[in-house]
Amino acid sequence: MKTIAEERGIGIETCTAILEEAESIAIDAIKRGIKVIISRSGMAFLLKQKCHIPVVDTKLTSGSYINAFEKIRMVNGPVAFFSIDKIQDNVRSLCYFLHVDANYYYFKDTEGAQAAVKQAIKDGNIFGVGGVLTKKFAEKLQLDYYTLENTREDIETALDTAQQILQSVLEGERRNHILQLHLKRYETIFNYTHDGIIAIDKKGKVEVVNKQADDILPLKNKPYEGRHIEEILPETKLPSVLQNGNKELDELMKIGNVIINTNRVPIIVDGEIEGVVATFRDIESIKNSEQKIRSSLHRKGLASRYRFADMIGESRAIRRAIRIAKSYAHTNSNILISGEIGTGKEMFAHAIHHESNRRNKPFVTINCTNYSSQALQADLLGYENGFSPFGIKGSKEGAFELAHGGTLFLDKIGDSPLEVQSLLARIIDAKEVRRIGGDKVIPIDVRIIASTSHNLTKDASQGHFLEELMYSLSVLTLHIPSLHERDMDYVLFCDTWFHRNFGADYVLYKKKIDIIVHYFQGYEWKGNIRQLSNIIERISVLLKNDMTVEEIISTLPHGGNELIRNQNVTLGKWTRSSIVEALTASHLNISRTARMLNCSRSTLYKKMKELNIKVNNIR
Ligand SMILES: Nc1ncnc2c1ncn2[C@@H]1O[C@H](COP(=O)(O)OP(=O)(O)OP(=O)(O)O)[C@@H](O)[C@H]1O
Incomplete structure (x- = not known):
């Protein structure tokens, strides 16, 4: 063999x-x-x-017997054939035609084999034919014997x-292995998911309950398996799903003192409802785990800071923008936010991320302005050790990697260098990045929100902005209205921010504030909400320093147009004393003073030098 x-x-x-x-x-x-x-x-x-x-x-086939007949033909007397199986008919026929006096003996075990040989001798057989089992006894009892051999066939x-x-055994084992793997996988999911799970069969009897279900719900009558669901949890509504076969998803329920969010799904096999599986979560624990994720993102500075609820404004224009933004939040498409400077584009980007189902994933901001192309590329792509464009040691994750699963906000995209624009277009298209100096391609799932105060279509037509990138970014577009388009929203801003600045003392300043706010009527607010916010901060400081309304108004630019012109303030009209006042009010904090005076720090430094204002301990 x-x-x-x-x-x-x-x-x-x-x-x-x-x-x-x-x-x-x-x-x-x-x-x-x-x-x-x-x-x-x-x-x-x-x-x-x-x-x-x-x-x-x-098995011995007739072929095995053929050789035996050479021998049997010579035997002068009865021949015994021993076998466990039935001896084939053609062997019997052969005996008949060759006139062999054949007797057949069958057995089932060793003892039976011995008994068969004895019986054959007793019956007068002088020759035996069979396998190795009866051979042993034939030799012992001295019966001439022919041992049948298997043929090659x-x-x-x-x-x-x-x-x-x-x-088929191996195939069975392979299938069994796969089955075991599935079972193990489901068992692990079942036992280690945060969700509680209960499954019932088509009669409403409980098949399985995981530990989480037991922890979350007030279940009665342990052990649960085999009992009717109503016995262990009367309020689940699982039997109704069993009857109507409709899945019920994302439903809030109060069971006992616990508020849960639940899914109830029928198990349908060949069109028949075979049972129902219910999964549920304790709302409190969802809130806690979301809280944990968000606070860890906050620690890393990767969480969104604003929500739609934080937005001030009741005008039709802003309510419309919020409505559109909310509808965008639930998609995964890229969004291009446009609007004048300081209108709240970044705030909208934060709020959209927070409203989306990416809220527990990172929100990463890249400001595309004032950046060298090299630095911007390094921030977007990251780099491997030795490849930092600034000679810094070590590797760094790029913004795309950091934002994986979440949102990447590209602020002031219109200011980005052209080569960065084509890099961005490539990444958005390929959905993968490679760090500078790296050889690993990293797949990314990032939603991009970009903002601009430029007219990108015009920039693209003049060759300042890559058309291809503009289309990739502007799958959805959102325009944020300017403050002058928002009716009386400036009053709401003033009200909210003056209240915030004065707290309980607000009433003491209310009259003066009202006069000043009235004076704002008709302003164009070219710097929009940022400008208004800075002016309110400045006025608050001046009011706290007991300046009269007249004095304060005299520090303000007269008329809308002038206010607009004063946007990039030259500080030309600021007197030495008003700058000193502002510095004092801001406790010598130069950034704060610059904000109060609505100018940049460098303009302020220049003017201070001009007016010979020397300050120690500048912060
Ligand atoms: N609706 C709003 N409610 C409350 N604060 C707002 C609102 N819109 C904008 N702000 C505030 O105004 C300031 C400017 O907003 P933001 O930076 O979002 O504007 P932007 O349009 O992105 O500015 P830029 O064009 O300079 O990038 C921020 O301090 C922001 O918090």
Whole structure:
């Protein structure tokens, strides 16, 4: 058999054994990983009863008997044929035609084999024909005997059968492995998810309840499995899903003292409802875990700071912008926010991120202005050790990587250098980045919100902005109205911010504030909300320093146009004393003073030098 197997490239292990040893040899082989056993009839019969793996019988076919008849023909007397299986009819026919006085003896085990041989001798048979099992007893009882051998064909047939069985065993094992893997995976999800899970069968009987379900819900009557769902939780509404087959998603329910968010989904197999699975979460715990995620993002400076609820404004224009922005928030498309400077574009970007389902993922801001192209690329892509454009040691994550899963806000995109624009267009298209000096391509899932106060279409037509990038960014567009388009919103801003600045003392200043706010009527606010906010801060400081309304108004530019012109203040009209006053009011904080005077720090420094204002301990 080994030779035939080798010829056919089949790996087998062979061993010779007497019947009594067969079982232990087979068990050892199974332990070594043998999957199928091939054995001769008698032994195969025994092994089939003792082993749990398939045993292939090398059955004796009529071919095996042919050689025996050479010998039998010479026998002068009755011949006994011993077999475990029924002896084939064509062997019987052969005996008949060759006038062999044949007797047939069958047995089932070793004892039976011995009894058969004895019986044959007793019946006067002078010759025996059979396998190795009866041979042993024939020799012992001195009965002439012919041992039947399997033909090559018998062995080939047995090997073929064994090979087929092996393939189906291996296939079965493979399927079983996959099944086990699925089961293990579901078991792990089931036990380690944060959700509580309860599954019932089609009769409403509980099949499984995970630990989380037990922790979250006030379940009764342990053990739950096998009980009707109503017995353990009367208020779940699972039976109604069982009846109507409709899934119910994202529903809030109060069970006992717990408020849960639940999904109830029917299990439908071949159109039949076979059961229902309910998953649910304790609302408090959702809030807590969201809180944890958000506070960790806050620690890293990667959380959005504003929500729509923080936005001041009741005008139609701003309410419309908020409505559009909210509808955009629930998509994943890129958004281009346009509007004049200081209108709140960045605030909208934060609020959109917070409203979206990316809210618990990072919000990363890149200001595209005042950047060298090299620095901007390094911030966007990150770099590997040795490739920092500034010679800094170590590697750094780029903004795209940092924002993975969340939102990347590209502030003042219209100011970005052209080569950065084409880099951005490539990344948006490929949805992957590679750090500078890196060889790993990193797939990214980032929603981009870009803002600009430029007219990008015009910039693109003049070659200052890449058309391709403009289209990639402006899948959705949002225009933020200027303050002068927002009716009386400036009054709301004044009210809110003066209240915030004065707190309980607001009433003391109310009259003066009202006069000043009245004076704002008709202003064009070219610097929009940022300008208004700075002016309110400045006025608050001056009011706290007991300046009269007249004095304050005299520090303000007269008329809308002048206010507009004063935007990039030259400080031309500021007197030495008003600058000193502002410095004092801001406790010598130069940035704050510049904001109060609505100018840049450098303009302020220049003017201070001009007016010979020297200050120590400037902050
Ligand atoms: N509706 C609003 N309610 C309250 N504060 C607002 C509102 N809109 C804008 N602000 C405030 O005004 C200031 C300017 O807003 P923001 O920076 O978002 O404007 P921007 O349009 O992005 O400015 P820039 O054009 O300079 O980039 C910020 O301090 C912001 O918090």
